[in-house]
Amino acid sequence: xxxxxxxxxxxxxxxxxxxxxxxxxxxxxxxxxxxxxxxxxxxxxxxxxxxxxxxxxxxxxxxxxxxxxxxxxxxxxxxxxxxxxxxxxxxxxxxxxxxxxxxxxxxxxxxxxxxxxxxxxxxxxxxxxxxxxxxxxxxxxxxxxxxxxxxxxxxxxxxxxxxxxxxxxxxxxxxxxxxxxxxxxxxxxxxxxxxxxxxxxxxxxxxxxxxxxxxxxxxxxxxxxxxxxxxxxxxxxxxxxxxxxxxxxxxxx
Amino acid sequence: xxxxxxxxxxxxxxxxxxxxxxxxxxxxxxxxxxxxxxxxxxxxxxxxxxxxxxxxxxxxxxxxxxxxxxxxxxxxxxxxxxxxxxxxxxxxxxxxxxxxxxxxxxxxxxxxxxxxxxxxxxxxxxxxxxxxxxxxxxxxxxxxxxxxxxxxxxxxxxxxxxxxxxxxxxxxxxxxxxxxxxxxxxxxxxxxxxxxxxxxxxxxxxxxxxxxxxxxxxxxxxxxxxxxxxxxxxxxxxxxxxxxxxxxxxxxxxxxxxxxxxxxxxxxxxxxxxxxxxxxxxxxxxxxxxxxxxxxxxxxxxxxxxxxxxxxxxxxxxxxxxxxxxxxxxxxxxxxxxxxxxxxxxxxxxxxxxxxxxxxxxxxxxxxxx
Numbered sequence: 140x141x142x143x144x145x146x147x148x149x150x151x152x153x154x155x156x157x158x159x160x161x162x163x164x165x166x167x168x169x170x171x172x173x174x175x176x177x178x179x180x181x182x183x184x185x186x187x188x189x190x191x192x193x194x195x196x197x198x199x200x201x202x203x204x205x206x207x208x209x210x211x212x213x214x215x216x217x218x219x220x221x222x223x224x225x226x227x228x229x230x231x232x233x234x235x236x237x238x239x240x241x242x243x244x245x246x247x248x249x250x251x252x253x254x255x256x257x258x259x260x261x262x263x264x265x266x267x268x269x270x271x272x273x274x275x276x277x278x279x280x281x282x283x284x285x286x287x288x289x290x291x292x293x294x295x296x297x298x299x300x301x302x303x304x305x306x307x308x309x310x311x312x313x314x315x316x317x318x319x320x321x322x323x324x325x326x327x328x329x330x331x332x333x334x335x336x337x338x339x340x341x342x343x344x345x346x347x348x349x350x351x352x353x354x355x356x357x358x359x360x361x362x363x364x365x366x367x368x369x370x371x372x373x374x375x376x377x378x379x380x381x382x383x384x385x386x387x388x389x390x391x392x
Numbered sequence: 393x394x395x396x397x398x399x400x401x402x403x404x405x406x407x408x409x410x411x412x413x414x415x416x417x418x419x420x421x422x423x424x425x426x427x428x429x430x431x432x433x434x435x436x437x438x439x440x441x442x443x444x445x446x447x448x449x450x451x452x453x454x455x456x457x458x459x460x461x462x463x464x465x466x467x468x469x470x471x472x473x474x475x476x477x478x479x480x481x482x483x484x485x486x487x488x489x490x491x492x493x494x495x496x497x498x499x500x501x502x503x504x505x506x507x508x509x510x511x512x513x514x515x516x517x518x519x520x521x522x523x524x525x526x527x528x529x530x531x532x533x534x535x536x537x538x539x540x541x542x543x544x545x546x547x548x549x550x551x552x553x554x555x556x557x558x559x560x561x562x563x564x565x566x567x568x569x570x571x572x573x574x575x576x577x578x579x580x581x582x583x584x585x586x587x588x589x590x591x592x593x594x595x596x597x598x599x600x601x602x603x604x605x606x607x608x609x610x611x612x613x614x615x616x617x618x619x620x621x622x623x624x625x626x627x628x629x630x631x632x633x634x635x636x637x638x639x640x641x642x643x644x645x646x647x648x649x650x651x652x653x654x655x656x657x658x659x660x661x662x663x664x665x666x667x668x669x670x671x672x673x674x675x676x677x678x679x680x681x682x683x684x685x686x687x688x689x690x691x692x693x694x695x696x697x698x699x700x701x702x703x704x705x706x707x708x709x710x711x712x713x714x715x716x717x718x719x720x721x722x723x724x725x726x727x728x729x730x731x732x733x734x735x736x737x738x739x740x741x742x743x744x745x746x747x748x749x750x751x752x753x754x755x756x757x758x759x760x761x762x
Contacts, residue, residue, distance in 0.1 A: 191630075191631050191633050192633070193633065194633045194634070194635050196635065199635060202470075203469060203470045204469070205469055205470075206470075218633060218635055220633060281469065282456070282467060282469070282472075284447065284448055284449075284450055284472075286447045286450065288530060296530055298447045298450035298527075298530055299450060300449075300450055300451070300456050300457075302456075320639075322444075324444075324445055324446070324447040324448030324449070324450065324471050324472070324475070325445075325448045325469060325470040325471050325472050326470050326471070327443055327444045327445065327470070327471055327635075327636045328635045328636065330635075368629060368630045369626075369630055370626055391630065392627060392630075
């Protein structure tokens with residue numbers, strides 16, 4: 140009985156080990172296939188035409204002794220509505236996959252920092268996922284207030300004071316929304332715009348106009364490029380196992 | 393005339409039912425002080441909105457967690473300077489109004505004046521709470537109501553200052569008797585109500601936080617009537633480089649500003665008509681004719697300030713001056729109505745010693761005016 144039992148036990152254990160090894164192998168192969176299938180959507184945003192001149196912030200900053208002191212010997216900034224390179228490379232355009240929802244990995248993603256430095260927001264355009272933590276930092280030696288009022292139900296408005304040297308203030312947004320305006324009530328020229336997406340498939344074009352939406356699963360998508368001043372453009376793409384290039388051209392009339 | 397006109401009529405008829413005054417010059421001076429402080433309060437309130445500083449101190453009734461009256465001076469910076477100054481001056485106005493209400497209740501022999509003091513107290517408390525809720529609830533619409541109630545409160549404080557003056561005692565007793573046609577009085581009342589609506593419209597435009605919806609004047613985007621199609625509005629927004637504008641321009645805001653301009657023109661025509669009719673019927677030396685011309689000067693100044701507000705890209709001090717002259721225009725019309733109410737043709741004047749009553753027709757009135 141004992142021998143028979145032992146033999147049967149061994150046989151069953153062997154079967155479990157084989158099954159487990161095969162399962163792991165299968166999962167690995169499947170995962171590898173999946174990874175191989177995912178591709179990036181890349182592209183360049185270009186602006187044609189001459190944008191309006193940016194507004195000089197010096198008259199505003201000079202009126203505030205705290206902020207003016209930060210610019211002693213330095214040039215005061217202008218607005219950055221149109222950040223354009225010499226060849227029309229268009230920065231600060233938010234590119235995303237339209238209508239892709241329920242894919243957010245924001246809860247486990249690294250927090251994104253929105254800094255208040257030298258009495259301006261850095262960066263002024265940024266994008267996060269739903270549930271992803273946004274940390275608003277005060278790197279200045281003066282008080283700032285963080286004031287934003289989302290319009291999509293579910294996203295809460297806030298108005299908080301943040302003293303110099305205070306801890307970062309964390310915010311999250313449960314619903315996707317474009318261009319939530321962050322402003323400082325003390326320094327009226329301070330503005331940043333935060334866009335929230337319900338997936339990790341988005342990007343903000345850099346100074347070179349380039350953007351990358353990484354690891355997009357195979358499928359057909361509508362890629363939307365959205366500029367705060369010039370509105371949105373869309374293009375249809377199909378992603379398979381190779382990177383897809385999509386370029387956008389905005390025009391100032 | 394509608395409800396505001398009816399209310400004004402009921403109130404003013406009460407005022408003329410008694411020619412008594414408090415006969416206390418200090419009460420009058422105190423009432424004048426309250427009205428002046430209220431005027432400054434409107435100015436600082438205007439600066440708060442002009443500087444987009446409504447949320448610069450995000451808590452209330454505390455300020456950055458401090459007792460409002462003990463906020464360290466180092467925090468009085470930028471937008472917070474205007475918002476905090478507004479809160480402190482509002483507290484001062486509230487205190488003055490409370491004292492004024494108690495003073496009126498104790499010393500003024502006119503029952504309706506006692507209740508007018510109570511009304512001022514209730515209004516100033518409501519106004520303070522509205523201002524606080526605008527901050528804590530972050531509601532721009534409450535800010536608009538806060539602005540409109542502020543203008544109404546200014547009328548009330550100016551009226552109390554008038555009713556406590558010796559001038560009012562003499563006037564309501566029948567000094568310098570003359571009569572105003574009902575048509576002229578009604579025209580002034582209607583114009584005053586239109587100015588009130590115009591101020592409410594202006595407060596709504598300011599409460600949109602979208603900067604200038606139309607950047608040029610007297611044209612609108614280079615035209616007599618601007619294109620408000622979706623494409624055109626998108627183009628306006630692309631070219632709109634306002635630093636402090638929080639929200640994009642909409643077609644509705646453009647139409648609001650066009651309405652504001654058209655109503656301004658209508659007000660100018662109406663006030664000019666009032667001035668001309670007053671001068672023609674009452675004579676150039678008559679108090680009400682002088683007041684009508686002062687009113688016209690204010691309206692002309694107000695239109696110039698409105699144009700300057702556009703040309704200066706809504707500079708905060710210019711926009712605030714526009715708010716203040718608007719308040720003065722409103723009060724001038726309201727006081728004209730109050731002063732002239734007892735001098736309308738057919739009105740009854742009750743004096744302490746004599747009663748001049750009139751089922752006056754055109755001839756006696758004209759005779760009295762001469």
